Amino acid sequence: MSTVDIDAMEEQHHPRGITRWLYTTNHKDIGILYIAFGFLMFIVGGILAMLIRAELMEPGMKVMGPELYNQIISVHGLVMVFAALMPVSAGMVNYLIPMMIGAPDMALPRLNNFSFWLLPPAAILLVLPWLLEFFGIGNGTLDTGWTMYAPLSVQSGPGMDFAIFAVLLLFLSSTLASINILVTVLNLRAPGMTWDKIPIFVWSWVNTAVLLIVVFPALAGAAIMLLLDRHFGTHFFSAAGGGDPLLWVHMFWFFGHPEVYILLLPTAGILVHILSTFARKPVYGYKAQVYSFAAITMISVIVWAHHMYTSGLPTAANIYFMFSTMAISIPVGILFICWFGTIWKGSMTFETPMLFALGYIVLFGIGGLTGLILSDAAADQQYHGAYFVIAHFHYTLIGGPVMGVLAASYYYLPKLTGRMYDETLGKWHFWLTMIGFNVTFFPQFLLGIDGMPRRIADYAVKFAPLNMASSIGAFVLGAAQLIFLYNVYRTLVGAGKPATGRVWDGAQGLEFTLPSPPPYHTFEVPPTV
Amino acid sequence: MRAKIRLQIVLAGTAMGAFVTNTVRAKAFYNFPTPVTPVAEDTLFIHDLFLAIITVLFIIALGVLLYSVVRHRRSRNPEPATFTGPRTRRQWMWSAVPVLVMIVIDYIVLGIPSVEAIMTLSNKGHDRLVVVATASQWKWHYAYPRYGIGFNSVLSTPRDEIYGNAPKDKHFLLEVNHPLVLPTGEKVGIVLKSTDVIHGFWVPAFGIKQDVIPGYLRKTWVKIDRPGTYRGQCSELCGVGHSFMPIVVVAKTPAAFHEWVVAEQAREAGARAAATQTWSRQRLMTRGKVVFDRNCAVCHQASGLGIPGTFPPIATGHPFSASKALLDKLSARGFYKDGRIVEGPLSNHIDIVLHGIPGTPMPAFGKQLNASDIASVITYERNAFGNRTGQVVQPSRIVAARRAKAN
Ligand SMILES: [Cu+2]
Ligand SMILES: [Cu+2]
Numbered sequence: 001m002s003t004v005d006i007d008a009m010e011e012q013h014h015p016r017g018i019t020r021w022l023y024t025t026n027h028k029d030i031g032i033l034y035i036a037f038g039f040l041m042f043i044v045g046g047i048l049a050m051l052i053r054a055e056l057m058e059p060g061m062k063v064m065g066p067e068l069y070n071q072i073i074s075v076h077g078l079v080m081v082f083a084a085l086m087p088v089s090a091g092m093v094n095y096l097i098p099m100m101i102g103a104p105d106m107a108l109p110r111l112n113n114f115s116f117w118l119l120p121p122a123a124i125l126l127v128l129p130w131l132l133e134f135f136g137i138g139n140g141t142l143d144t145g146w147t148m149y150a151p152l153s154v155q156s157g158p159g160m161d162f163a164i165f166a167v168l169l170l171f172l173s174s175t176l177a178s179i180n181i182l183v184t185v186l187n188l189r190a191p192g193m194t195w196d197k198i199p200i201f202v203w204s205w206v207n208t209a210v211l212l213i214v215v216f217p218a219l220a221g222a223a224i225m226l227l228l229d230r231h232f233g234t235h236f237f238s239a240a241g242g243g244d245p246l247l248w249v250h251m252f253w254f255f256g257h258p259e260v261y262i263l264l265l266p267t268a269g270i271l272v273h274i275l276s277t278f279a280r281k282p283v284y285g286y287k288a289q290v291y292s293f294a295a296i297t298m299i300s301v302i303v304w305a306h307h308m309y310t311s312g313l314p315t316a317a318n319i320y321f322m323f324s325t326m327a328i329s330i331p332v333g334i335l336f337i338c339w340f341g342t343i344w345k346g347s348m349t350f351e352t353p354m355l356f357a358l359g360y361i362v363l364f365g366i367g368g369l370t371g372l373i374l375s376d377a378a379a380d381q382q383y384h385g386a387y388f389v390i391a392h393f394h395y396t397l398i399g400g401p402v403m404g405v406l407a408a409s410y411y412y413l414p415k416l417t418g419r420m421y422d423e424t425l426g427k428w429h430f431w432l433t434m435i436g437f438n439v440t441f442f443p444q445f446l447l448g449i450d451g452m453p454r455r456i457a458d459y460a461v462k463f464a465p466l467n468m469a470s471s472i473g474a475f476v477l478g479a480a481q482l483i484f485l486y487n488v489y490r491t492l493v494g495a496g497k498p499a500t501g502r503v504w505d506g507a508q509g510l511e512f513t514l515p516s517p518p519p520y521h522t523f524e525v526p527p528t529v
Numbered sequence: 530m531r532a533k534i535r536l537q538i539v540l541a542g543t544a545m546g547a548f549v550t551n552t553v554r555a556k557a558f559y560n561f562p563t564p565v566t567p568v569a570e571d572t573l574f575i576h577d578l579f580l581a582i583i584t585v586l587f588i589i590a591l592g593v594l595l596y597s598v599v600r601h602r603r604s605r606n607p608e609p610a611t612f613t614g615p616r617t618r619r620q621w622m623w624s625a626v627p628v629l630v631m632i633v634i635d636y637i638v639l640g641i642p643s644v645e646a647i648m649t650l651s652n653k654g655h656d657r658l659v660v661v662a663t664a665s666q667w668k669w670h671y672a673y674p675r676y677g678i679g680f681n682s683v684l685s686t687p688r689d690e691i692y693g694n695a696p697k698d699k700h701f702l703l704e705v706n707h708p709l710v711l712p713t714g715e716k717v718g719i720v721l722k723s724t725d726v727i728h729g730f731w732v733p734a735f736g737i738k739q740d741v742i743p744g745y746l747r748k749t750w751v752k753i754d755r756p757g758t759y760r761g762q763c764s765e766l767c768g769v770g771h772s773f774m775p776i777v778v779v780a781k782t783p784a785a786f787h788e789w790v791v792a793e794q795a796r797e798a799g800a801r802a803a804a805t806q807t808w809s810r811q812r813l814m815t816r817g818k819v820v821f822d823r824n825c826a827v828c829h830q831a832s833g834l835g836i837p838g839t840f841p842p843i844a845t846g847h848p849f850s851a852s853k854a855l856l857d858k859l860s861a862r863g864f865y866k867d868g869r870i871v872e873g874p875l876s877n878h879i880d881i882v883l884h885g886i887p888g889t890p891m892p893a894f895g896k897q898l899n900a901s902d903i904a905s906v907i908t909y910e911r912n913a914f915g916n917r918t919g920q921v922v923q924p925s926r927i928v929a930a931r932r933a934k935a936n
Contacts, residue, residue: 061691067836152768155726155768239743240743245727284614312745323636330635341614344597345609347602366587372583373583376639376646384738384764385729449559449576450562456772461701
């Protein structure tokens, strides 16, 4: 034989079956693992959300008792933030970044494999206590809400210890992943891929990685202190022993506030790519966006106590945190201007990814604007700990990151699989999501304004009509996601037209110079940009 | 102060000013419950101002988006533009204007009234009356140091309405056995304490929400405009009973308030006198059931069977497992043997109820309940749920136990 069959050789590079996935150091495989795991966890978190809305459909405890209710809301929160959104976003970065910057793989492939495989045990730790309880061991999983405020979390049952270890694993996983991303972007860019050329998505993840490395240790440290308080007689958080319950609250939110941007930034990054593709127009305000990301990153670590306006901080502190929080509205406002600038005078078409991208702008816009209200230390006396906040952060976190993840999924699905998804189903998915989402969460703003506290398992009769509406909306929202799963499934099994390498006629970027699906190894010889 | 805020609205020159001032009074669906304190008025004012501003911003942005979606679609604009940033002066202006508007809105239009409201909230002026509200899982205790009175305030909604199918009362979950009573027209300081975890004191009509944190004394204040009943709830997740610890405040005119104080003092004096009497077994049992259902059933359950793994049964002979630390404390007091709850010695029972079991969720009731109530509940526990000790505890014994501890 005179010619070497490169494709066949490449195929042989990886083992088949389960070992391929267990041992893989290939960024695309790991990316897919992350994404698949994240979506699986979306389903888990989603089912928990449906249970919450089922219980809250009518006043009176109908479906479960308050013990289980508190556990469900806690796991729903932790799973959605840590086990669903963050992994999907980490999967996107793993799959895309090497292709976007023209690198053969991530810089630290073995570490990459390790970061991923830390996740499933963490998720299992969160739900295992339920299984144990079923067999008569312990009393279920953590029941403190995802914020795990001490001393409630000191008092809580053994499920809390499982949650602490889950948090520590998640900490390890995301710190290692972040280091890997930074090292990759710093060292493995293709020749000519200078800092002012790397795609916005890569910039967004550079900031995300920095944030993760800076703030996650605060939560990990607090979690260890909590463990010591629970079992080793220390008194970090116990007032009776000279400790301070507010210390937990500070440490948690020092992490917790930036966490919002950790979830948001990557999808804000991917969003512009999608807008630019479907407007057939280059990204508007590249530099402005990069600087805005940096500004958001920096400001986000100095505003955490806006979650503590009702904890009795000194007046001066309240005023400082109010004004620093308001400052975030400026870089975020600039991002909005850039998004508008990107589609302005473009030549737009409205395939499903574009619909989700536009939906992102609208819903996240509502989330951002209500966030501006929440920055007010005085009026926050009414919003804090109430349904207003729940509505607000679902508008920011579903409206932003989840819509962004869905947009990106439709956008890259043809790239990953080499097949087009079904456009009609995609449109149904979009519109039902929009309707279901707004019917679920808009009433929650009004409930909060009317005085309904969050995290209550049962509520006064005056809140009944809006809760009923919200539950119905939630079921529509939940059902709509089944359409998405089916659409992905049929694409994976090969229904649907074959996709070209460029996929979308307006698509830019190195990843679209490759065939769809891309070969197992790409850019072994760096491209020149 | 109010006039100053109004003035700023005029200065801000927004048409919204008129809209805002008009909506302050009536309770519209987008408003907080009708405010009855200065703080609540400030926060409602800011809320309406913010709402008006963000609604306008949202409509403008949505308008631009929809315009672009309609005009800049491929069918109407087949040739996309290629610009990547503002170049001409005019384009720079278009990009800079929204940012400047944002800064003005943040720091002037909203910033100034917000700072004023924060100042109102932190008013350190003289209080005509101070009440101490103590939160515990899952009830409130209100004390009036100046009048020497104090009482527990617990949810009075019957279990059937929550877990069963009994028709729900109008004030379902927002009703208590003994509301906090406050005078109108006077500045009242509310000192907040917690005995266990973080709770939150929130009455929407007062515009205040204050976390109640163990180890801290937090303080807030109200000056209620008009008599009425105002209902709120605990606003920090504090465990299983978080949904079931409402705050009900009855505001009375100063004259009516003082009548109430006198009646309350008489009632408590009566209870102290009753503690010196000898109670019949029947009377102790009847009173005991009431006290148990109000104070103990949240944890030990009305059935006396507790919750596995967390709260032990009161009914003896039932199995119970929990962490070793908890079980050791129970066995040391003689209430736990061979995996089951047993009836410990009476003196230990009294000690548990008076002083709690430190290091566990079992609270100390010595300061929260009077001697007759403690005697009744112990008598009840030792003779109900299938327990048959036949022992009767007189209030005088509780008084003596308290005195012994004090010495
Ligand atoms: Cu925050
Ligand atoms: Cu509570």
